[in-house]
Structures are given as C-alpha cells and as structure tokens.
Amino acid sequence: MKRSLLFIVLICLVYTNPLSAQGSLLKKVTGAMKDELLGTGGSSSKQEAEPACACDQPENVLDMGGRFKLDYKELNITTMDDGSFLALDRRSGDYYIVRDGTTQGPYKDGDPRIAGYNIYNSDSRDMNALLTRYKGIISKSGDKYQITMGGKTWGPYAEIHDFIVTRSGDKFACMAIENVAATEDEGKKMEDAMKNAKSDQERMELAMKFSQQMTSRMMQGGGPESQMPKLVTNIEGATFNPLQEQGNLSGSSKYDDILVTTYNSIRTLQGKTLFRLTNEMTGAGNVFVNSSNTKYAYYNYGTLTFSDGKSLPDCFNPHLTKSGGQVSLVYMYYSPKRNAIVQCKIPW
Numbered sequence: 001m002k003r004s005l006l007f008i009v010l011i012c013l014v015y016t017n018p019l020s021a022q023g024s025l026l027k028k029v030t031g032a033m034k035d036e037l038l039g040t041g042g043s044s045s046k047q048e049a050e051p052a053c054a055c056d057q058p059e060n061v062l063d064m065g066g067r068f069k070l071d072y073k074e075l076n077i078t079t080m081d082d083g084s085f086l087a088l089d090r091r092s093g094d095y096y097i098v099r100d101g102t103t104q105g106p107y108k109d110g111d112p113r114i115a116g117y118n119i120y121n122s123d124s125r126d127m128n129a130l131l132t133r134y135k136g137i138i139s140k141s142g143d144k145y146q147i148t149m150g151g152k153t154w155g156p157y158a159e160i161h162d163f164i165v166t167r168s169g170d171k172f173a174c175m176a177i178e179n180v181a182a183t184e185d186e187g188k189k190m191e192d193a194m195k196n197a198k199s200d201q202e203r204m205e206l207a208m209k210f211s212q213q214m215t216s217r218m219m220q221g222g223g224p225e226s227q228m229p230k231l232v233t234n235i236e237g238a239t240f241n242p243l244q245e246q247g248n249l250s251g252s253s254k255y256d257d258i259l260v261t262t263y264n265s266i267r268t269l270q271g272k273t274l275f276r277l278t279n280e281m282t283g284a285g286n287v288f289v290n291s292s293n294t295k296y297a298y299y300n301y302g303t304l305t306f307s308d309g310k311s312l313p314d315c316f317n318p319h320l321t322k323s324g325g326q327v328s329l330v331y332m333y334y335s336p337k338r339n340a341i342v343q344c345k346i347p348w
Contacts, residue, residue, distance in 0.1 A: 048336035051314035053304070058342035061332060062087060062098055065339040068106070070096075072334040072341055079319045081167075086114065125161040134163065137172070147172065147232065154232055161229075164251035164258050167322070173233035173249055173258045173269065175242060178226040231269075233258070238269035254289045255320040255327045255348070261287055266296065275307070286318055290348045291327050304331055320348065 062077075062085075064070050076088040084099035094106030095114050107114045127145065130138050138147055138160065146155030149172055163174040190210050197203040231240050240247065240260050247260040247267070259274070260267045266275045266287055274289060275296050281287070286299040297306045297318075304312040315331040322328070328345040335342045 050335060050337055051333050053312035053315040053331065053333050053344070054335065055344035058333075058335060058338075058344050060101060060338065060340050061085065061343050062096070062103055062341040063339070064334075064341065066103075068096065068103065075341070077317050077332070077341075079317065083321060125159065127160065130160060130163055134165065137165065138163065147174070149234060152234065154234075157232070160232075162249050164249055166251065166258060167256045171233075171235050171256075171258065173231065173235060173238070173251075175229045175249070176232045177229050180227060233269065235269050239271045240267075240269050250287070252319065253287050255291060255322055259289065280305075288318065288320060288329055288348070290329075297329060321345070 062070070062075075064072055070087075070089060071091070074090045076090060078086045078088075080086060082099075084097060087096040087098060087103075087105075088094075089096070089106070092106070093109060095109070095111070096103050096105035096107070097114065098104075104113075131140065131145075137149055138145055141156040144156035144158050145160050146153055146157070147160070148154075150170065155176070157176040157178055158180040159177040161175050163172065165172045190206075193206055194203055197206055229242050231238060231242060235258065245260075245262075247262040250259050250261045251257075253259045253261060253266065258269060260269060262277075264277050265273050266277065266289060267273050274293050277287070277298075281298045281300070288297045288299075290296070295307045297304055299305075299318045302314055302316060304315055304318050312331065315333045318329065318331040320327060321330050327348050329348040330343050330345050332341055332343045334340075
C-alpha cells in the first residue's frame, strides 16, 4: 500500500510540472523514491557495516542507544578484578558500572559508589591506592608497609610498586625497596621547613641537617643495596632481578600467572623464555599467552594479532577471563547493527 502511494505521488510530480523542469526534478526525487519502491534503501537507511573483528554470537556489554545515549568513541573502559567494567564518558565525565550485562550510573567523580574502581587507573606507586585495592594483603607497619598472604608476611618495605595478585588470589609478585633516605611524609616536612626558612644561612643549616639524617639512615638500614628495588614474591624458583635484567611484571599476559615481558621476549619469573617477540610487536600494549604456552597474541593500535598471523582489527579492551573451567581471550568492539559495545570470546 505504501509503495503504491509513493508511485502515484511520483507520477503526479512528473505530470504537474513543466517539461523543462522534469529532468532536474526527477534527478532530485526519483533516486530516493526508487530505493523505497524497490526496497533497496537510500542513504537515510544505510547502516554502517560491522567491523572485521565481528563474531557470530557476540555478547552485549553496553547499549549505546538506551536511556544513556552514549557515544562509543568517547568511552574509556577498564576491566575490574571481579570481571565487571568501569566506563568513563569523556564528554560528560560520567562513570558507569557494567556488571553481568546490567549498567548502573551515571556517577560523578568522587561518588563513593565508584571509589573502589578509580584505583585501577592510579599510579602503580600510589600506596594509598594499593592499600585500598589490596586491603588485607598490603598493610601499614609503622611508616613502612608489609605484605601478608597464606599466613606468611614479607617486609616491612619503604616502598612497594607494580604489585600483582593472580586471579586465584594465592600468588603475588611486586617490586619493593626496603629503605629510603626519606619517606614521602619526611620529604614534605623538609620541603616545608626549607620554604619557611627566614634566611639563606638557616636554609643551609637545614640542608646540612637533612643530609646527615639521610646518610645516617642509609648506612643503618643496610647500605645502598637496601635502597634498590628487588623482586618480592611467593612464587617458588623466581630468579628475575630488576637490577640485572630489563623487564616488567605482567599479571594480564597469562591467566592466573605472572610473567615478565621485555622488548623482545615473554619469560616466566623462573627465567624460562616462552616466546621471542618480533619487531612488529615493539610497543604493543598487551601480550597474551594461552594456558598451554603454545601460542600468543598481542594488541597494538586497535588490532589483535595472533602468532599464527591471523589478525582482528577495530577491537579494544582485550583481556583474559575464565568461566566454567574455560579460559578465554575476550575482546570488545562497537556493533553498528546493535548500536552497542559487544564482546567476543576465543578459547585460550
């Protein structure tokens, strides 16, 4: 019925206009009407194609066209330890918590409901964030910090950074420094004292005093070696030495394990090289090793590339999960068809 009406309107438009005007009129109207009459669809009905990384049965993560009206290009998404997501809308500054397909929010920065989430994006040396995120594992001991797990205690340490706990919660690794010449609080007190000094002579005397205090502490605390970072872990046989080897601890590269990533290799804490990395992988944001150590994938500039040469472009937020005993490499993408952020799982 609708197409018949459109056809009649088209005929009327042609025969009720001067002949000289029919050509330009037809050019303006027949294209869109022909699409409608033939069911081919015009520009107004054209839908953006699904990205090349699309899978057959994706899972919805966050609806863009629902009550929130979000733009996927303006979102930052962080994966939490419990598998939930924190989405930040950069335009509005609003936060959304996504858990088990349900979205809660919006929340503003400082809202207590997201207080435990923002620590995931904090600096790895922020001890307040570490104390909050790993409550019960890292605790304050005087002006230092200690680590407790499985009934054992490590420390105290003046500084702890790059702290990683496996998904099972029974293994950890971090970089720690036993002593520092001055703690953060002491450094602030020194800085304030120097600012409040009334003369150059007083500033010089304060500088000498602080220098002597720091030298004395360094010698009493085990010498210079106690102020160098070292690996602290409960993983047996760990040999990684940050003073002799270049590398970063990674708790996201293999599910429920901690590895060392360098510019050209992926290694275990015991020093075994699992894979040599190619030049194309230099600067990759994430590297993922499967459970059997037989293949890997790396993520760089929106593309997830596998060791067999296969690649998945236009995706983001790759991470490892486990459900029903199956470890999966999960990635997300924006689906124009669903107008939603969705995720796909690859057995890993």
